[in-house]
Amino acid sequence: xxxxxxxxxxLAAKRFxxxxxxxxxxxxxxxxxxxxxxxxxxxxxxxxxxxxxxVPDYELADVTTFGGLAEVLEARL
Amino acid sequence: MELAGExxxxxxxxxxxxxxxxxGPTNEIGTAxxxxxxxxxxxxxxxxxxxxxxxxxxxxxSGFCAGAxxxxxxxxxxxxxxxxxxxxxxxxxxxxxxxxxxxxxxxxRVGKALVKREIGQFIDRxxxxxxxxxEAPLVTIAAVHGPVFGGGFELALTADLIIAEKSARxxxxxxxxxxxxxxxxxxxxxxxxxxxxxxxxxxTGRSLGARRAAELGLVAQVVPRDGGLKSARRVAEQAxxxxxxxxGRAKRFLKKxxxxxIAAEKKLFLEMVVEDRVADALGDFVSRTDVRPYLP
Numbered sequence: 172x173x174x175x176x177x178x179x180x181x182l183a184a185k186r187f188x189x190x191x192x193x194x195x196x197x198x199x200x201x202x203x204x205x206x207x208x209x210x211x212x213x214x215x216x217x218x219x220x221x222x223x224x225x226v227p228d229y230e231l232a233d234v235t236t237f238g239g240l241a242e243v244l245e246a247r248l
Numbered sequence: 249m250e251l252a253g254e255x256x257x258x259x260x261x262x263x264x265x266x267x268x269x270x271x272g273p274t275n276e277i278g279t280a281x282x283x284x285x286x287x288x289x290x291x292x293x294x295x296x297x298x299x300x301x302x303x304x305x306x307x308x309x310s311g312f313c314a315g316a317x318x319x320x321x322x323x324x325x326x327x328x329x330x331x332x333x334x335x336x337x338x339x340x341x342x343x344x345x346x347x348x349x350x351x352x353x354x355x356x357r358v359g360k361a362l363v364k365r366e367i368g369q370f371i372d373r374x375x376x377x378x379x380x381x382x383e384a385p386l387v388t389i390a391a392v393h394g395p396v397f398g399g400g401f402e403l404a405l406t407a408d409l410i411i412a413e414k415s416a417r418x419x420x421x422x423x424x425x426x427x428x429x430x431x432x433x434x435x436x437x438x439x440x441x442x443x444x445x446x447x448x449x450x451x452t453g454r455s456l457g458a459r460r461a462a463e464l465g466l467v468a469q470v471v472p473r474d475g476g477l478k479s480a481r482r483v484a485e486q487a488x489x490x491x492x493x494x495x496g497r498a499k500r501f502l503k504k505x506x507x508x509x510i511a512a513e514k515k516l517f518l519e520m521v522v523e524d525r526v527a528d529a530l531g532d533f534v535s536r537t538d539v540r541p542y543l544p
Binding site: 215219225 | 419452455460
């Protein structure tokens, strides 16, 4: 879980800046990073490519934190 | 011939006619876009200045196309309903109350019939345009990136080949609004992918990334970010090496327009689009100010 979380924060930092690296796992990343749903879909594309998985976006419907996102990814690995 | 339009422009580049979509926010398909796509079809029908391929792409960073212009659709429905209400109001005020209620119910039905007719006319124009693009004698390539949603997905599906940058995501979100795609997207997706995956995409509204879309056969090539147009030009150059008549005949053999299914889709779409909950859902969508409108 920690490894997944670290990887996803690294990917998010590449797209949205270093603030993503220091964000608490339970913080709302939409709010903290100021991203919108289209940017979230860009991040989803990055994650699918990096983890070599497919994540239907309805899995992310209620996900607003990196901790929650890491759980969704874990379940697909 | 070149065109610099409000929603799209075209110019010749080598053997290709390059069509750039550039109407913000993300090339929503409304009357302006449709009018210029119709002009494009007329140019293609007239021989497209000798072009051998047609490349459809977006110059906007926000993506290829986010679908139909829902704001225009919502405002059109609301404006017609309001006009009808006010006409009926003027008449019914002079009637006794039992007759007034009947008049208002009847007017609502008439109002819906008028909206249905007007949307039906718009859909007919879209179908005529999309079918013409689908059957164009040129090799048609959609070079896409970012959101390829709803009507944008339907537009891309008319192309012979889809070249997707890694950022591309394909999605039919229409069921969230209480409607189905109405621009021929379901029959064309069935043509390309088969019914099972079409149901998955339609009934969940989920999006499909470029890489997965290529694995499934929807996308011909996945290319790096900002590489779509360059790759499409290479495809156009290669396709132009072959005899035009041979290409046209091969294409007619390979790619049939599913007209009967498109007509059936239109009928169902028009039944759905006049329902009150669609007007409500459209109103909610266009008034949303949160940051997550594109997540299910």
